[in-house]
Amino acid sequence: YYLSNRHLEVDSSFTVDHNSGFMAISNDDTIIAIGVLKCDKITIYEISTGDLLINVEGGQRSGFWGSLYFLSGENHNNALVELRVTEMIKSKTKNSIVRLWDLGFRPTINEDGDVSDDDEEEEKLWESKRPAGNGTVHYAPCGDELLIFTAENPKEDKNPRRGISSSLVEGGKVAADSTIQWVERSTGKVQHTVQCGKWATKTVVSKNNRYVALGHFEHCTVYDTETRSLVATIQSPDPNEVYPIVPIAFVHNDTWL
Numbered sequence: 001y002y003l004s005n006r007h008l009e010v011d012s013s014f015t016v017d018h019n020s021g022f023m024a025i026s027n028d029d030t031i032i033a034i035g036v037l038k039c040d041k042i043t044i045y046e047i048s049t050g051d052l053l054i055n056v057e058g059g060q061r062s063g064f065w066g067s068l069y070f071l072s073g074e075n076h077n078n079a080l081v082e083l084r085v086t087e088m089i090k091s092k093t094k095n096s097i098v099r100l101w102d103l104g105f106r107p108t109i110n111e112d113g114d115v116s117d118d119d120e121e122e123e124k125l126w127e128s129k130r131p132a133g134n135g136t137v138h139y140a141p142c143g144d145e146l147l148i149f150t151a152e153n154p155k156e157d158k159n160p161r162r163g164i165s166s167s168l169v170e171g172g173k174v175a176a177d178s179t180i181q182w183v184e185r186s187t188g189k190v191q192h193t194v195q196c197g198k199w200a201t202k203t204v205v206s207k208n209n210r211y212v213a214l215g216h217f218e219h220c221t222v223y224d225t226e227t228r229s230l231v232a233t234i235q236s237p238d239p240n241e242v243y244p245i246v247p248i249a250f251v252h253n254d255t256w257l
Helices: none
Strands: 010-011 020-025 031-036 041-046 052-057 066-070 080-088 090-101 124-130 136-142 144-152 173-175 177-184 190-198 200-205 209-216 219-224 231-233
Touching: 010 144, 020 066, 020 124, 031 066, 031 173, 031 231, 136 177, 144 200, 177 200, 190 219
Parallel strands: 136 200
Antiparallel strands: 020 031, 031 041, 041 052, 066 080, 080 090, 090 124, 136 144, 144 177, 177 190, 200 209, 209 219, 219 231
16 A cells, blocks of 8 residues: 555555565665565565566575565665575574575666566576575665675583573573674675674664674664774663663664664
């Protein structure tokens, strides 16, 4: 459903797959990508008409929740990053995959110089599998060349902290330290990895791409994206806080978080 900004009334609507889950809208607001659950598929629709443009098939036998992100740049309607959980055990992520898709929305110029829109043909530029215990939690683009991910490591802590969700605890042990990963956008290869403490959640990059903020239980951390060093820790003002402190956005020319 599309709501009027002025009156919050439904302007238009169209029907999508009944197992539709997570979604993203292109930077120019013309197309919407929707991750379909119970299979490994993304559906791409034109927003103005509701027409189904393409089905993007990932090739795995199953697919669960994840996230989608259209990258900015010259081909902003084509570069789509997908994070997809492909296997779960006891309601917890076992395996996940990160992919970069080229959706193929480009006009074709024929021999006469005429421009025609041929059928779109998507291409998987790269795929990075995240094995059990090393699942990607969240990611954000950093400039035109990097993606920054948070990921869980397959270690254990025999002394779980108060307030950690029971879904992270198994047999009195907590899934251990998380990492920040600097990933090359064009290839999906990890360039740098930095330990960032127990369990990291949402990843937010500043508008000038200089800083990245991560949410943790009881605090939030800020890292320099160039030096990869910790530059600030934001503690909850409540000394009894046991929940995650989640960053939302950098504002006021990146001087406030």
